[in-house]
Amino acid sequence: MEFLLFVLLLAVAGVAAGLVGSLTGLGGAVVVIPVLAVAFGVPFPIAAGAGLITVLATSTTTGAAYVRDRLSDLRIGMFLEIVTVPGALVGATVTVFLVRHSLDNALLIALGAILLLVLAVTAWGARAKNRPSREPDRVSRALGLSGSYFDEVHRREIPYSMARTDGALGVAFAAGLVSGMFGIGGGVFKVHALEWFGGLPMKVSTATSNLMIGITAAAGSGVLLAAGYINPYIAAPAAAGTALGAFLGSSLLPRLRNRTVRWIFLPVIGALAIEVILRGLGVA
């Protein structure tokens, strides 16, 4: 295949990934990594490396808007990053270790399983009602992990306080581990860590998680970069396309019905996950 054709196809896939990622809150890497591994036969660690670079592009694109609109809680995000970053370092190191021991296929199967888990958590999250806000715990009070945001729908300021910091820290570490290991953002886990354990509103959780996945991906990328698992000729078109898709998605989102979008795209990601598992099993 000509490299020009590959660049164009991957850029188009990246735009679609950015759109899907920003509209569903899953991040673009859940599409880019399966496409690279299954459609183009890119080795798993190189696909995961490109995935982390697309996560950085998505997080930076949408993060700038969320921070400007004061929807991201920088204080809570930076607090949880103290566990997502080591999680990503451990995850990326485990991936390098497994690849060096020729366990790429096991990683592909595990990635497919993680993608199916992501879908299950997303579908469950769509049905679940918001948890009522709870009292902040000792750590939350000591660090001032509380605030408010202006809700456009209810036209009023909504106050919030971070509740169970221990549970949120645990899930955030696991999200960092998954991100570093498989190259995905792990945003869906961070959102639920903030929403279910932290007791934060959905919008603040999503915007804050979006910011956190950037520094988490940066930590994982550092390890994969030094290990030689990021190919700039593959990562660059994926990241450029994803950034454009994320920009378009964040512009379209207010005009689309979130629930409809979610149920259109989730089966696509489910099919990709099954393809990845079959590739890992040597069937596809």
Place this chain on the structure above:
Amino acid sequence: MTETEARAAAPPGDRLPPAVHAWIALILRIGLLVALALFVGGLGVYLALHPSATFEGIRASNPLPALLAASALASGLARGEPAAYLTVGVLVLVATPAARVAAGFVYFRRAGERSLAAITLTVLVLVVVGLVVVGPLVR
């Protein structure tokens, strides 16, 4: 001003001054635009110089490990090698969230919020450790 007084004096939202949000949004936007410019330019120049390049050739050889030494990257940039510019684009994208955390550290330190200053500094150190210590160890 004590840590508690500093937090109480901050405005609503996440109780950080609007200027902090504006600076962080600007850092993210500049990092993204610089990285995208390097990606698009690097790919464009590579395709112009190697119109018959194949994907299989790209997949089989990764130029990045050879460019990780600062001297190799500098000479690659001086020679106008597209791979060097793409690598700098990747590095800029990786450094952008770290710059955002660094901006947070500067604010928390100046505001006297020692706990969050220590947390942001730890996050920064961990990212650098990943790049400088963990990465070379697994290479």
